[in-house]
Amino acid sequence: MCGILGLLLHDSTINCAPEICEGLSLLQHRGQDACGIVTCGPKGRFYQCKANGMVRDIFDESSIRKLIGGMGVGHVRYPTAGSFNNAEAQPFYVNSPYGIVFAHNGNLINTTSLLQYMDATAHRHINTSSDSELLLNIFANNLQQTGKFRINEEDIFTAIGGMMKQVKGAYACVAMLAGFGIIAFRDPNGIRPVGMAVRRTETGNDYLFASESVVADASGFTDWDDVKPGEAIIITRTSISRRQVAEPATFAPDIFEYVYFARPDSVLDGVSVYRSRMAMGDMLAEEVKRVLSKMDLSVDVVIPVPDTSRVAALNLAQKLNLPYREGFIKNRYIGRTFIMPGQQMRKKNVRRKLNAMALEFSGRNVLLVDDSIVRGTTSKEIIQMAKDVGAKKVIVASCAPPIRYPNVYGIDMPSRSELVAYGRKEEDVAEAIGADLVIFQTLPDLIESVRHLNPSIKRFDCSLFDGDYVTGGVDEAYFSKLETLRADNVMGKAAMMSGDLGPAEGKGGGGAPPMNGITEDVVSIGTMNGDDTVGLHNTWKR
Numbered sequence: 001m002c003g004i005l006g007l008l009l010h011d012s013t014i015n016c017a018p019e020i021c022e023g024l025s026l027l028q029h030r031g032q033d034a035c036g037i038v039t040c041g042p043k044g045r046f047y048q049c050k051a052n053g054m055v056r057d058i059f060d061e062s063s064i065r066k067l068i069g070g071m072g073v074g075h076v077r078y079p080t081a082g083s084f085n086n087a088e089a090q091p092f093y094v095n096s097p098y099g100i101v102f103a104h105n106g107n108l109i110n111t112t113s114l115l116q117y118m119d120a121t122a123h124r125h126i127n128t129s130s131d132s133e134l135l136l137n138i139f140a141n142n143l144q145q146t147g148k149f150r151i152n153e154e155d156i157f158t159a160i161g162g163m164m165k166q167v168k169g170a171y172a173c174v175a176m177l178a179g180f181g182i183i184a185f186r187d188p189n190g191i192r193p194v195g196m197a198v199r200r201t202e203t204g205n206d207y208l209f210a211s212e213s214v215v216a217d218a219s220g221f222t223d224w225d226d227v228k229p230g231e232a233i234i235i236t237r238t239s240i241s242r243r244q245v246a247e248p249a250t251f252a253p254d255i256f257e258y259v260y261f262a263r264p265d266s267v268l269d270g271v272s273v274y275r276s277r278m279a280m281g282d283m284l285a286e287e288v289k290r291v292l293s294k295m296d297l298s299v300d301v302v303i304p305v306p307d308t309s310r311v312a313a314l315n316l317a318q319k320l321n322l323p324y325r326e327g328f329i330k331n332r333y334i335g336r337t338f339i340m341p342g343q344q345m346r347k348k349n350v351r352r353k354l355n356a357m358a359l360e361f362s363g364r365n366v367l368l369v370d371d372s373i374v375r376g377t378t379s380k381e382i383i384q385m386a387k388d389v390g391a392k393k394v395i396v397a398s399c400a401p402p403i404r405y406p407n408v409y410g411i412d413m414p415s416r417s418e419l420v421a422y423g424r425k426e427e428d429v430a431e432a433i434g435a436d437l438v439i440f441q442t443l444p445d446l447i448e449s450v451r452h453l454n455p456s457i458k459r460f461d462c463s464l465f466d467g468d469y470v471t472g473g474v475d476e477a478y479f480s481k482l483e484t485l486r487a488d489n490v491m492g493k494a495a496m497m498s499g500d501l502g503p504a505e506g507k508g509g510g511g512a513p514p515m516n517g518i519t520e521d522v523v524s525i526g527t528m529n530g531d532d533t534v535g536l537h538n539t540w541k542r
């Protein structure tokens with residue numbers, strides 16, 4: 001999952017970068033591997049700073065000061081295609097046509113044929129393995145085909161509409177055209193979220209696009225409005241234009257946003273993530289009650305697995321009339337473990353992140369509540385930790401059903417064999433993670449927990465749980481290819497082999513030669529022939 005953000009201030013003399021940086025830090029939970037900001041300043045020039053690392057590591061006063069201009073785009077990355085290479089940090093840039101900057105959340109599933117089209121027909125060079133660079137080039141190619149010296153909104157809508165016919169998969173995107181404005185669009189199934197908001201001032205309106213509404217709340221923007229599936233919105237300093245550019249398709253937002261990804265204080269597609277998690281706890285309580293009474297088991301205390309499961313666990317405990325205790329204390333300086341790269345790192349960080357307090361576990365039957373069990377990394381470690389500090393029985397309840405299918409829409413779970421529930425019955429999952437019992441939410445109950453908050457959503461993408469992929473086009477051949485490219489063991493080897501080589505300088509994807517240590521450099525990509533020529537002022541931090 002990634003976080004995307006676009007900001008246009010009505011006063012172009014005020015730099016937007018500090019606010020974009022603040023906004024990205026609110027979206028950090030969506031991607032911890034890389035981040036970046038590109039702004040557009042006087043004469044339509046772009047200023048860029050991006051690299052691998054968290055927002056607090058990459059941006060400081062000095063790098064922010066160099067990002068000039070009143071409109072910009074930001075991104076936090078959690079890779080689902082390509083590698084962890086610096087060169088795939090976003091936003092991406094292409095100089096032709098017009099100068100475009102692009103940030104993407106999601107994952108495309110027809111990249112093989114798209115790459116072929118780029119090569120054989122469009123003759124555009126794709127310099128990385130990132131599907132986002134590819135998506136940008138499809139958009140750029142469609143804009144190029146207008147053949148115009150200057151384009152207008154109509155041309156942009158046509159280009160995006162054409163692109164939506166060509167690409168398959170999930171994409172919520174924010175783009176910026178040099179000296180023109182910012183653009184947001186969302187795939188026809190609306191799998192990934194993005195919305196817009198406005199901040200009214202006495203002198204004019206500022207506009208924001210962001211993955212989650214929490215960004216708007218925190219910076220004084222109001223009137224949050226989700227971009228509709230298949231819709232594109234263009235904002236310039238003088239106008240807002242919105243258009244449905246794709247054929248109508250089934251709206252199916254990814255249910256895992258509500259289970260795990262989004263912040264609880266966000267509202268996505270009219271559903272409060274917080275309330276949906278409360279409902280997940282309530283519903284799961286019923287299932288726990290049923291299973292425990294069937295097995296004649298009793299529980300002394302409910303303990304959440306911080307952070308995400310807290311909201312659901314509290315409701316579950318209240319519903320069952322059981323004490324709720326924070327038995328695991330979280331190290332506030334460690335981020336999310338599930339979105340860390342590589343199993344070794346994830347495993348090590350569960351222990352670094354959570355510490356079990358013996359006084360809440362010793363001699364008790366504990367019910368640990370987590371939002372989901374994916375690879376089982378977290379549950380395996382914490383169950384052992386609970387036992388080490390004297391828990392009698394450890395029962396685990398998961399707010400999500402067993403995950404048995406890969407995610408192909410922007411969450412990095414590409415390999416079936418990595419999923420602990422793949423090929424296992426529920427009791428076998430318990431054995432694999434060392435629990436005395438595991439209780440899963442049923443899929444209908446999970447769906448109801450979210451859907452009752454906005455009944456107009458008729459379907460969610462639940463492919464993780466049921467293997468039914470809303471876009472179609474995901475079959476055995478696709479899974480096998482994905483596993484060959486992206487399974488943990490493959491990615492680990494690839495990282496070792498590749499080192500950290502940036503791409504050739506001078507391409508749109510933007511890459512500076514690797515530098516050692518924490519250094520900062522400013523390079524300019526593109527030519528600068530006169531006042532109207534757009535150059536890219538690039539601050540690389542490593």
Ligand SMILES: O=P(O)(O)OC[C@H]1O[C@H](OP(=O)(O)OP(=O)(O)O)[C@H](O)[C@@H]1O
Pocket residue numbers: 260305306307308309335336337338339370371372373374375376377378379
């Ligand atoms: O079965 P696994 O592969 O371990 O994945 C599931 C776990 O990972 C996530 O926690 P994470 O630490 O990423 O984030 P959180 O602090 O928001 O709970 C999620 O909340 C589960 O606890």
Ligand SMILES: NC(=O)CC[C@H](N)C(=O)O
Pocket residue numbers: 001002077078079080081082088104105106107108130131132410411
């Ligand atoms: N998680 C995401 O949204 C990833 C975006 C894009 N597919 C990348 O790998 O950079």
Ligand SMILES: [Mg+2]
Pocket residue numbers: 305306307308309370371378
């Ligand atoms: Mg967790």
